[in-house]
Amino acid sequence: AQKVTQAQTEISVVEKEDVTLDCVYETRDTTYYLFWYKQPPSGELVFLIRRNSFDEQNEISGRYSWNFQKSTSSFNFTITASQVVDSAVYFCALSERYGGSQGNLIFGKGTKLSVKP
Amino acid sequence: ETGVTQTPRHLVMGMTNKKSLKCEQHLGHNAMYWYKQSAKKPLELMFVYSLEERVENNSVPSRFSPECPNSSHLFLHLHTLQPEDSALYLCASSQDAGVYGYTFGSGTRLTVV
Numbered sequence: 306a307q308k309v310t311q312a313q314t315e316i317s318v319v320e321k322e323d324v325t326l327d328c329v330y331e332t333r334d335t336t337y338y339l340f341w342y343k344q345p346p347s348g349e350l351v352f353l354i355r356r357n358s359f360d361e362q363n364e365i366s367g368r369y370s371w372n373f374q375k376s377t378s379s380f381n382f383t384i385t386a387s388q389v390v391d392s393a394v395y396f397c398a399l400s401e402r403y404g405g406s407q408g409n410l411i412f413g414k415g416t417k418l419s420v421k422p
Numbered sequence: 423e424t425g426v427t428q429t430p431r432h433l434v435m436g437m438t439n440k441k442s443l444k445c446e447q448h449l450g451h452n453a454m455y456w457y458k459q460s461a462k463k464p465l466e467l468m469f470v471y472s473l474e475e476r477v478e479n480n481s482v483p484s485r486f487s488p489e490c491p492n493s494s495h496l497f498l499h500l501h502t503l504q505p506e507d508s509a510l511y512l513c514a515s516s517q518d519a520g521v522y523g524y525t526f527g528s529g530t531r532l533t534v535v
Contacts, residue, residue: 340523348510350526396465400521410524412465 445513
């Protein structure tokens, strides 16, 4: 069965520190998609990135970077030079269904990141 | 308006009340979802509608009743809720079975008293 584990429940850093949020997943499918979402205090989940199982290239977007390693079933998220506005709950998610009529994202429990000034 | 809009943002209801949550998307997506987010619990998928047909119902109690009258609107009708149903209810929409991710609304914070 598919599963997403975010072992870090809460992380607290001081502004300008780098921080890595861990995500480990389980799936029996060879085709799957991984996602990261950010949930600020307002409640809305904001899409950050999508990665398919055939693309292991790491990605960088500004201060954000993602490290996808199939060998360890991990999809970790690093924020460089963190800022107070990065404070939020971050969710990793997995989607196994491709091309079907029903998508189903499986979410981890989330990691609450607090960035202090 | 663009994106996914949920109303109301906050709702307090008694256990004998009947209320409805509304979700509207203007993205042209063909699937919509209800999720429940309780404190210290993972996001729980409640219902999935694809092309206005309910395709998944994750053993949700009958006191929650979804309705999808068209591809842009999704409702969650609430009746005789329990205090443990207090949570953030999130609506999302997607295209192509969600392989490109979901777009979420801001949620309705529900408190059952």
